[in-house]
Amino acid sequence: MDNSVIIGPEALPALGELLHRPAVSRVFVLVDGNTARQCLPLLEKQLPADYKLIEIPAGEEYKTLASCDVLWGELTEQRADRHAVLVNLGGGVVTDLGGFAAALYKRGIRFVQVPTTLLAQVDASVGGKTGVDFQGYKNQLGVFQEPAGVFIEPRFLQTLDPRQVKSGYAEVIKHWLIADADAFNTNRRLGWLTDDWTPIIRASVALKQRIVAEDPLESGPRKLLNFGHTVGHALESYLLTQPSREILHGEAVAAGLVCESWISVQHGLLTAEELDKIETFVFSVFDKIPFVSLETEAIAEFALQDKKNTGTTINCTLLQGIGTGVFDQPVTLAEIAESLRYYHRLQA
Ligand SMILES: NC(=O)c1ccc[n+]([C@@H]2O[C@H](COP(=O)([O-])OP(=O)(O)OC[C@H]3O[C@@H](n4cnc5c(N)ncnc54)[C@H](O)[C@@H]3O)[C@@H](O)[C@H]2O)c1
Numbered sequence: 001m002d003n004s005v006i007i008g009p010e011a012l013p014a015l016g017e018l019l020h021r022p023a024v025s026r027v028f029v030l031v032d033g034n035t036a037r038q039c040l041p042l043l044e045k046q047l048p049a050d051y052k053l054i055e056i057p058a059g060e061e062y063k064t065l066a067s068c069d070v071l072w073g074e075l076t077e078q079r080a081d082r083h084a085v086l087v088n089l090g091g092g093v094v095t096d097l098g099g100f101a102a103a104l105y106k107r108g109i110r111f112v113q114v115p116t117t118l119l120a121q122v123d124a125s126v127g128g129k130t131g132v133d134f135q136g137y138k139n140q141l142g143v144f145q146e147p148a149g150v151f152i153e154p155r156f157l158q159t160l161d162p163r164q165v166k167s168g169y170a171e172v173i174k175h176w177l178i179a180d181a182d183a184f185n186t187n188r189r190l191g192w193l194t195d196d197w198t199p200i201i202r203a204s205v206a207l208k209q210r211i212v213a214e215d216p217l218e219s220g221p222r223k224l225l226n227f228g229h230t231v232g233h234a235l236e237s238y239l240l241t242q243p244s245r246e247i248l249h250g251e252a253v254a255a256g257l258v259c260e261s262w263i264s265v266q267h268g269l270l271t272a273e274e275l276d277k278i279e280t281f282v283f284s285v286f287d288k289i290p291f292v293s294l295e296t297e298a299i300a301e302f303a304l305q306d307k308k309n310t311g312t313t314i315n316c317t318l319l320q321g322i323g324t325g326v327f328d329q330p331v332t333l334a335e336i337a338e339s340l341r342y343y344h345r346l347q348a
Pocket residue numbers: 032033034035038039058059060063090091092093094096116117118119120123124125126127128129130138139156157158159160161164167168171249250
């Protein structure tokens with residue numbers, strides 16, 4: 001097996017061929033409640049007859065060690081050996097958690113990613129970042145571990161809620177902002193809806209693969225892929241602590257793109273006109289996330305746990321013009337809070 005990415009109608013048959021190889025002792029399929037119903041039927045004919053299904057509840061709140069415990073318990077109960085393969089069928093929660101759990105079970109079994117949301121197809125399934133949330137912090141526990149393959153079938157998106165599609169689109173905009181000004185400028189005029197996501201998935205995967213190949217363990221340029229996430233993760237983590245204020249990862253990232261673009265302007269890296277273009281595009285797709293200005297400090301505090309930090313210094317990825325990211329830019333906690341106040345004042 002290699003860690004290739006296959007996109008299109010040939011993806012699932014290729015996975016089927018791989019799962020029937022003699023080197024595979026047993027196949028386990030990890031799903032959540034929704035992908036069990038909506039996605040498994042399309043995959044099922046590629047699976048060996050004796051595959052074992054393992055289900056976790058859907059949602060970010062289940063991206064935890066407790067869900068890994070359920071998965072590890074099943075693998076142990078079934079006497080899964082090191083030649084077993086775990087197929088992660090779902091969005092970023094299933095691909096992150098399943099990849100992490102597979103990397104730890106018996107010090108590592110092979111896993112494959114079958115992403116079923118736009119977000120997981122353009123971003124989460126690619127690049128080998130896996131993990132779970134811990135004590136309210138996003139992806140606090142995790143490993144870098146490449147899957148044995150990524151099999152992307154855009155037809156899965158047919159059953160996806162439009163809100164979830166938009167959430168994935170935030171990561172696509174992020175890719176354009178850090179590395180593809182032409183795509184940003186073309187697509188901001190076209191709007192976000194399309195009948196066929198395949199070209200956008202292909203372009204995003206290629207862009208992410210290029211950056212990951214240069215720096216798989218995120219000691220340098222991979223930090224570009226984290227643009228929007230210093231503030232985005234802070235907002236997401238904060239709102240996850242608030243009952244009935246649900247936020248999706250991509251929605252938080254969209255807000256983070258605006259806040260971190262504003263910080264880029266304060267650092268003299270981006271012009272006010274460029275910031276305006278970014279805001280206009282982002283708010284043509286996403287509603288503004290409601291929070292009150294009294295909450296900005298508490299939200300900003302979460303940035304103190306960002307994985308790009310060194311000691312007490314918050315290192316942000318910023319934009320040096322649309323289409324060019326720059327990483328390791330020190331920013332203060334006060335700037336993070338001020339960027340949230342700026343976002344809060346904006347009229348969507
Ligand atoms: N590892 C990485 O590089 C990386 C990159 C980006 C995001 N992430 C992580 O990904 C997670 C978010 O992923 P997500 O947005 O896919 O969320 P998700 O996995 O929670 O999926 C969103 C919802 O859609 C449902 N669903 C999935 N596929 C479906 C389909 N085809 N039809 C109908 N419903 C479907 C799921 O059950 C869930 O309710 C976050 O935890 C984020 O931190 C990781």
